[in-house]
Amino acid sequence: MILNGTFEIIQQTALRKQAASKLIIKGMTRYLVMLCLTALVSCQNTGNKAANKRSSNLGNPKFEFQEEFHNFGSLQAGEVVAYNFRFSNSGDGPLIIDKIEKDCGCLEVYFPQQAIAAGTSDFIEVVFNSSGETGRVYKEIVVYSNTGNKKSKIAIAATVENEIINLYSKN
Numbered sequence: 001m002i003l004n005g006t007f008e009i010i011q012q013t014a015l016r017k018q019a020a021s022k023l024i025i026k027g028m029t030r031y032l033v034m035l036c037l038t039a040l041v042s043c044q045n046t047g048n049k050a051a052n053k054r055s056s057n058l059g060n061p062k063f064e065f066q067e068e069f070h071n072f073g074s075l076q077a078g079e080v081v082a083y084n085f086r087f088s089n090s091g092d093g094p095l096i097i098d099k100i101e102k103d104c105g106c107l108e109v110y111f112p113q114q115a116i117a118a119g120t121s122d123f124i125e126v127v128f129n130s131s132g133e134t135g136r137v138y139k140e141i142v143v144y145s146n147t148g149n150k151k152s153k154i155a156i157a158a159t160v161e162n163e164i165i166n167l168y169s170k171n
Helices: 002-043 047-057 163-170
Strands: 063-065 069-076 080-089 097-102 107-110 121-129 135-145 151-161
Touching: 063 151, 069 080, 080 151, 097 107, 107 135, 121 135, 121 151
Parallel strands: 069 151
Antiparallel strands: 063 080, 080 121, 097 135, 107 121, 135 151
16 A cells, blocks of 8 residues: 555656646747747847938938959068058938948958948958968958948958968978
8 A cells, every 4th residue: 555655646746747847848938939039020120221211312322432452462471451442422322331241250341330421432441361371362342331232342362471381281
């Protein structure tokens, strides 16, 4: 009898633990679903769209770069160089740079955060760190804006001499 009673207690305890586990899993599932929904809703980028609609109502901005390509020439690996890509807004509305995409971590790109008024000029600074690079290097930067084209490209190039890589590649 004692064994049957003990067995029943163990069985009831196991059933309670199983029920508790189901409740915990159900609660965690609800929590994860809510977390995912919150993440999806917060990831929608409506701020730039609103800014683009406002600026498009005010006119049509137009990117006009003085140069879309710059060659730094010959560099030693580890040199850090910079170039300012000058541009003007030759349109009739404010120009807003939404974002910049770059090829690699060897580039730092700084751009105006405020709207560029029609008829005015500014620049995008590109800083290139040649560490770890060797040979001919070509890097593109894509500039997204509120112009009709939506994106523009600028690029840099260099020939990087890397003594360490050259030493090992001759063997």
